Amino acid sequence: MSAFRLAVAATAVAATAVAATSLLGLPTAQAGLDHSGGTGPREAQVWVTTPDRAELMHQRAPVAFTDATPDGVTLDVDPSARMQRMDGFGASITDSSAAVLTGLAPARREAAMRSLFDPREGIGISFLRQPVGSSDFTAAAEHWTYDDVPAGQTDFGLRHFSIARDERQVLPLLRRARALNPHLTVMATPWSPPAWMKTTGSLVGGRLKDDPRYYRAYAEYLVRFVRAYAAAGVPVDYLTVQNEPQNRTPSGYPGTDMAVHQEVKVIEALGPMLRRASPRTKILAYDHNWATHPDDIAHTPPDESPETDYPYEVLASPAARWVAGTAYHCYAGDPSAMTTMHEAHPDKGVWFTECSGSHGPSDPPAQVFRDTLTWHARTITIGTTRNWAKSVVTWNIALDPSGGPHLGGCGTCSGLLTVAPDGAVTTNAEYYTIGHLSRFVRPGAVRVGSTSYGSTDWNGQVMDVAFRNPDGSTALVVHNENDDPRPFAVRVGGRSFSYTLPGGALATFTWR
Template sequence: MIHSTTSDRRRAAVLAAGCALLTVLATAHPAGARVPGAEAAAGVRQWTTDARTTGAQLGAPAAVTPASAPADTTVYVEPDLRFQKLTGFGASITDSSAAVLHRLGKKDRDALMKQLFSPREGNGFSMLRQPLGASDFATSQYSFDDMPPGRTDFGLTHFSVAHDRAQILPLIRQAKALNPRLRIIASPWSPPGWMKTNGSMIDGKLIDDPKIYDVYARYLVKSVQAYAAAGVPVDYLTVQNEPQALLRADYPGTDLPVAQQAKVIEKLGPALKAAGLRTKILGFDHNWAEHPFDVQAHVDAGEDPELAYPHDLLNSRAGKWIAGTAYHCYYGDPSAQTALKAAFPDKDVFETECSGGGITRTIGAMNNWSRSMIFWNLALDEKHGPHTGGCTGCDGAVTVDSASGAVRYNTNYYTLSHFSRFTRPGSVRIAANVAAPEGDTTPLQTSAFGNPDGSTALIVHNPGAEARTTAIVAPGVRLTTEVAAGATVTYTWGRR
C-alpha cells in the first residue's frame, strides 16, 4: 500500500492544476461556442501596442471598440482559479545603464525616471536586478574587493562599494522614491579574482577551499549591508549569475557547479541570519535548460553538464536556505518552471533576466509560476552599449542617443508596460483559457491577473498574421472585439 505525504499531494496538485483547468474549460467552453447573454463591455478598457508603436503612443487606456463580426476565438477568465503572487516587473540599472542615464541633464533624467518607475505617471516598474560588481554591461572590470595579482584579502579590509556610489546607487534610490514598493534582486557576475582558480573575474572557477566559501559568503553579506547602508535594501540575492557558463572570454563569469553553489549557500544562509538581514536567497540564476554550447563546453572539459541543476541544488543540504529559483529566458522552455514548482511547491520561481524575449516569453514565464519578469539593461545608447563584452546587439528598455539625448522606447519597454502598468505587487495570476478554432496554428496567448484593489488585467497577444475577432468572457464581462495581427492588448476592468 502506498501512502502519499502532504508534500506529495502538493506536488501532484501543482502539475494537475494546469492540465485539469484546460480540460474543464475546453469542455465547458468549446472553441466557436456562442457567447451567452448580452454584451457587457461597459467599464472595460484596452491598451494596445504593435510593431509600429512609438513613444508618441504612450497614452491612457481607451474604451473597447466592440466588433460586429462573430468571434472566432474566445478567452475565458476565471478569477476563482488563482496561482502565484506577483512581486513585479522591471530591468537592471547596470553600470552601462547608469552611465547612459547620467549623460542626460537632471531635468530630462528625472522625467525619464518618472516615466519608468512611477506607478501613477509612468510604467510603474517595481523590480530591479542589480549586478554586484561588473557585468558585461559595465564601463570597467571591477569587484568590491579587488587586489593586485598574487594578493588576497580574507579579512575583506579593502571591501568598498565606492564605485556604485557615484551613479548606480543614486539612481536606485530615485527609483525607490518614485515607487516605494520597488524590490531589489542582487547578483554577482563573478567573485573577486583572488577567490578564483585563474585569478581573474573572467572565466575560471571558485577555489574549492572552505576558507574561500566562507570569505565569499562574508563578501556577499557585506555587499548587502553596504547597499542597505546606502539606502538600498536588497530583498533577494543570488550567488552567481549564469553558473553553467564555462567559457566567457571577455566579461566576468564563473563556472559554479551545484556542489560549490551549495557550499556557498550553506555559509551564506546562516551569515545573513546572524547579521539580522531579511534578504532571501535565490538559487541557480540561469536558463530554463542548459544551452548546447555550455553542455559541450562541460563535456569537452570532462565535467558533468548538470542538466538538472536547479532540482539538484534544492535537493542539497543548502535547499533549506533557498527561498526560490531564478531563471533566465535565453534557452529552453518556461514549462521547466512548472516542473520545478511541482517538485518543490513551497519554493518560489522568479524570472531574473531576459533580453529580446518579447511578449511570448513573458506570458510563458508568467503562466509557469514566475513571480517576476526582469529584462536586462534599463537603458543603453544607440550602439547597444557601453559594454565590456558579451552581447553586442542587446537593447535596453529605452535607448538614449549619446549625441542628442533623445529617448526611444523599445520593444522591451512596451512588453513590460502591458504588465507593469496594469498590475501591482501582490496581484495574483488567475486562470485565462483560449478556446481557438480547430487547426489554429497560432492561437492567442494570454495571461490574467487579479489586483488587490479588485481590478482585473488580461493580457492578450496575437502571434498570427491575421486579425482575430475575439470574445472575452469573465464574471460581469461579455464582449467581442478585434485583436490585430501581431498586436498585444491589455484589457482592464473593475476598480482602479
C-alpha cells in the same frame, strides 16, 4: 551573457520614434475603472501596442461588458482560481545604464526615470536585478568587484571592501527609482567573486577555490554587499550567488563556472549569515537558462557531468532550506521548464530574471521592433507568467545607440530606453512588453485563471494571462500571435465583451 546566447532567444530591440518623455502625463492605469456595485464588471479600459508602432501603449475607448453569450474564441477569466503572487516587472540599472542615464541633463534624466518607474505617469517598473560588481555592461576601462587587491594577495578580512564606485552613478539612480516607486523589489546577482578567491586569479572564467575559507569569505563578501546597500538606502530583497553558473566560457567579461556542489557550499555558508544580517533578503538558486545551453554542455570538462538538472540538485541538497526558489533566464529551453520546477517543488517560488533583446547589425528598425515585440510578448510577457514566474525581468534598462557601453560580451544588446549622445531618449519594444505588465499589474497581484489559445512556439492564436490586483481590479494581458486581426471575446462570470486586436498586437484590459 554572450552574443551567441542572444541568438538562441531570437529577440530584437529597436528605438522607436516616440520619446520616453512623451509618455509622461498619460491617463493613470486605473483611471476610468468601474467603481459601481452590481453583479459584474460594466466596462474594460484598453491599452494597445502594435508592431508597426502606430499605437504605443495607446489608450483606446473603453469596451462595455454585456450579458450576451459570446461566439468564437472566448477567454474565460476565473478570479477564484489563484496561482502565484507577483513580485514585479522590470530590468537592470547596470553600470552602463547608469552611465548613459547620468549623462543626461537633469531634467531629461528625471523625465526618463519617471517614464520608467512612476506608477502613475510612467510604466511603474517594480523589480530591478542589480549586478554585484562588474558585468559585461560596465562603462569602466576594466572589470571590477567590491574587494579587489593586487595579484597574489588575499583579503579574508575584507578590509578593502567598498561600494564607493556605485555611489558615483548607480546608487543615486536606485534611490531615485525607489522614491518614484516605493514598492520596488531589488534583486542582486554577482557575475564573479573577487579574483583573489578564484582558481584563475581572474574575474573572467575560472572557479571559486574549493576551500572552506573561500566559501566563507565569499559568503561574507555577499553579506557585506547586502548590508552596505541597505545602509545606502537600497535594501536587497533577493540574492543569487552566481550569474549563469554553467556559462563556462564567458567572452571577455566576468563569469564563474560554479558547479552544483560549489553553489551548495556557498549557500550553506551564506544562509545563516544572511538570516542574521538581513532577514528580508532571500536566496534564489541557479539564475540561468530554462535548459542547459548546448555550448555549456560542450565545454564541460570530460571527467565531469554537465549537470543538466542543476536547480533540482540544489533543491535536493541540504542548502535547500536556505533557498526561496529558482531564477531562470531565456537563452536556452522554454518557459514550460518553470512549470516543471513548480510541480516538483510547489513550496518554492520561481522567478524569471533575465532576457535581453538583440538584433542583427543590418536589421531594419521596423523588423527589429516587430520581432522583439511579438517574441517577447508571447515568450516573456505571457509565457513566463503563465508558467509560474513571480517576476519578469529583461536586462539593461538603458543603453546608447550602439548597445553600449560594454566591456566584452554582447555587442548587439538593447535596453528599454536608448539614450543618444545628444540627449534624445527613445523607447524600445521591451519598454512596452514590460510596461503592459508593470503599469497595470501591481506588486502583490495574484495570477488568476484564464483560458489561452496561443503558444510560445507560435501557433497564430490569441494568448493571454490575467491578474487580480490588491485593490480588487483585474488586468488581462492579451497578445494576437497572428499577422492578421483576430476577434475574440472575454468572459467573466456571466458577462462578456467582444474585441478584435490587430495582427501581432499586445494589449492590456483592466476592469473592476
